[in-house]
Amino acid sequence: MIVTKEKPIDEILEYVEPYGKILVVGCEGCTHPPRGLREARNMAMTVSMGLKLRGKSVEVRSTSIAKQCDLYNCKVALEPQIGDAEAILTMACSIGVGALSTLFPDIPVFPAQNTVFMGVEDRESDTFKEMCRACGDCLLGETFGICPIARCAKSLLNGPCGGPVDGMCEYKEYTNKCAWIEIYERAKKFNRLDLFKKLRLPRDRRLETPPRMLVGGELK
Amino acid sequence: MRIFSNLMKEIKEGHFVFTGELEPEKETDLHNTIKAAEELKGYVVACNVTDNPNSMAYISSLVASYLIQERTGMEAIYQLRCTDRNAAALTSDLLGACALGIRNVLALTGDHIGLGDYAKAKPVYDLDSAQLTYMIRKMVDEGVDLYGNKIHGDVRLHVGVAANPNCEPLEAEILKLARKVEAGAEFAQTQVIYDIERVKEFFEMMRSYGIKIPVLVGIFPLKSYGVAKFFDEHIAGVHVPEELMERITKAKDEPDKQKRKEKILEINLDFFIPFLKELKRTEAAGCHIMAVGYPEIIPPLTEAVK
Structure with missing residues (x-):
């Protein structure tokens, strides 16, 4: 699996602060720890509150799709949901950021994660271990x-x-x-x-x- | 086989050879290194010139090797590690070394960059020590670089490698040494070792695997209590024998500085002279004395076992 680590919230807020309508997109692919619909919703709430504290009122929606690394999949599943979003914040690994940027060249796409490595998970010790480069x-x-x-x-x-x-x-x-x-x-x-x-x-x-x-x- | 250096000549003639170690640091004048090289002249056949030891970013070992040879006549064993250079940079430096009259090179993988003062820099390791050895042999034997491109002029270098008799499991280390010999290494210098029985075990295992390469066993005389304590606690995998440590600890209580120095010298000689006498009875081709900052021990030590 692709192992990611969430970016500090202040960094994420810096990215999306200039935009009024933000779409947070989860990924139901291999990203671990999970960054799917629930995590996307939580992120949307955090971003909304964070920006409010900075004196900005914005519209933050959330959704999630399977495998952001598949361009066809993204097109079919996400295109109908883009609406009037001014910026996308993706919960996927960096491949998802690249894929969505390719597919939606007119909308800036920002990462919510640092992609750290490809590895295995050991649930007992809550450890992810790099296995392949x-x-x-x-x-x-x-x-x-x-x-x-x-x-x-x-x-x-x-x-x-x-x-x-x-x-x-x-x-x-x-x-x-x-x-x-x-x-x-x-x-x-x-x-x-x-x-x-x-x-x-x-x-x-x-x-x-x-x-x-x-x-x-x-x-x- | 062609002989390019005094070190290799002495080894081939079957003499028990001594090599020393010089550690240029983050500096530009090399004053202390040159002085140390002068002091070792006549007692060791050649001196290793360290390349960013412990991954500290120091003056180039190539430049230092050249200046040491040029200014003191001491033959250099130019240490070259893979941590900081890719195959192209290693090739360039080796060609430069030949042009500058350097004749011995020690091919090292090198400490990890994360251990030193440039911990945030990129660790390179395009090659490892076995591959670097292989590349140098191609340059020397075939007159071509790693990818077969012709080199103009002779490449006259002897290539040495490192070995570590302290390694556990020892068999893994022996097999690694075998691979370096297969790649064309001509001599090996070992990590510091204080246990002569372990040295014998190392040679015995080398023998059982049919590995033939002249080995210079590394020793590290202990200049002071502080050095001994640091070495014992911080140099991974190497332990100063208890008895030696106890004697040095006692000697630190001597208030007179000169007397303390003499006492510590005596303790070192008491330990290392019998060690060297025993070492001479093994297959060891010689001894690599790592007495950085302690050149005064080398004359009495080498004289005693002549």
Whole structure:
């Protein structure tokens, strides 16, 4: 899922303050924590009250659609609801901001979220963990499900650096397990140390250099 | 195999070699570094010149390596880390190093940028130490850069790498060293270690994996109680042996500064001379003495185990 973190309300108010009619749009897609209809309604109320405190009376409506990252979906579901909105505040990840800006070029679209990473959720510990950096050349087949690009602070390809102590990474004061030590442990368990010790040559960074497009199945 | 440096010549001839360490800082005149290099001359065959240690943004190690060689005649082991430069910048610096007469380079992944005083800067790591080693070998052996483009003029560099015998699990570190050797590393210098038994274990495991590379084992003499305490508490994964720490702690109570210095020197020599004598009986190719700010220990230490 795409993991997001809500922006500070003052930043959001700064964005929408110049506009009199604001539409808050939730996203029922993969954004987590959820940013759907209920969250959009709460945001609309907060924005309305926040602007009132700043001496402005505005009209704030709210709605929600499924998957703002799908342009067709946005067009069908959102176009009929735009009405006379002067600005859109989207609850979606940054992809939703981009999608709505593409679809409605005459209306400014603002983000309510900071998009932080792609990751997994552990409900028990209320933790979201980054798992992928969309590098374009997946290594997981050689690393037993642990992505060294996303889980190693240096995104190294050839094993641990000199930094780990007792298997913990030097970055962020030894609070994260070293991804390469984890890969080593799994490789050893599966009797595949050959994959751990393999020499991987420098990557083709063009695969991960923005802006990327997939056109008819081809990465451009 | 061609020999370009005194360091590699001494290693190949089978001498037990000593290397030192110089740490240029956030400065422009290099006064202290040059002075330290002068003091080490004759006692070590070459000196590492650190590249932004602990990710502190210091003077370029390339410039410092050149000036040290030029002004003192001390051979430099130019440290080069991947934290701050992409493959193109690393290539440029290596070509520059060749032009400036630098003949040894230590290929390092480098501490994470988040550990130092530029913590907000972008960590690069376009290459890692194994890939940097691979790239340098291509430059030296084939006369081409990473992507096969011809280099005009000889690339005369020996490439060394780092190893860490303190690492747990040790097998992960040994396999990593194997990969660096596969990539073409010619010598290794280790992280600081105080435990000679662990050093032996490290060599034994290297042997069992058939890894052959000259290894210079790293030591860090303790100049004062403050240095010892800081090192023990803040250098991750390295612990000063209790007995050594106790003796240094006691020595700090000596009120006379000169006497205190002498006492601490004696304590260090009591620990490191037997350590080095034992080390000479292992497969170690030499010892890398990291005595930054403590050059006066190097003459008595190296003389004692000649």
